[in-house]
Amino acid sequence: MKELSELSDHQLLKSCRNGNDKAFDLLFQRYFKPLYSLSLKYVRDPEVAEELAMDLMLWVWEKRQLDFCPDGNLKAYLFRAIRNSVISFFRKKTLATQPLEDYHEETMPDSRHADHNQIYTEIEACFQEKLNELSPQRRKVYEMSREEELTYPQIAHQLNLSANTVKSHMSYSLNHLRKSLHEYLDVTSVIALFCWFIK
Incomplete structure (x- = not known):
């Protein structure tokens, strides 16, 4: 029987x-x-x-009975989740530091925050749309780099590609996404965090 340390993430989750x-x-x-x-x-x-x-790791423990990572790729799931946590943190921080007079007396968040939410939603939809325009291989390379935090050599090894090919795919994908999202990037300091996707 394998030692716990030798088990995959999926097996460890099952054990949890x-x-x-x-x-x-x-x-x-x-x-x-x-x-x-x-x-x-x-x-x-x-x-x-x-x-x-x-908080994220505590959430994993609390939700361990749920199949919250159906594809079995816990690493990618956690990196997406921490990205969303950081975005949420900056959104709350921006809202909290706005002058008191910016808020309606009884209704919070105000219309300015509602505008931020709308822009946030539009950017996310635009990003997903443009990501879907990439070829399957380019999208896979992008996701392995940005969501799984793999290096170009690691991606090249897993996909049986040359490091130069991986670099070329990433260069094309980043350029494509930058051009597509450019109009949104300077809207607010919170929404600018979407640069995370395309840096």
């Missing part, structure tokens, strides 16, 4: 569902530090970054 807290400890060891590092890169505050990463 059976109440094995040691399996969760291993998942925590695998992903807390990478999630913390990624969130710190954007929020620039160690305490906030730690809180976001900790």
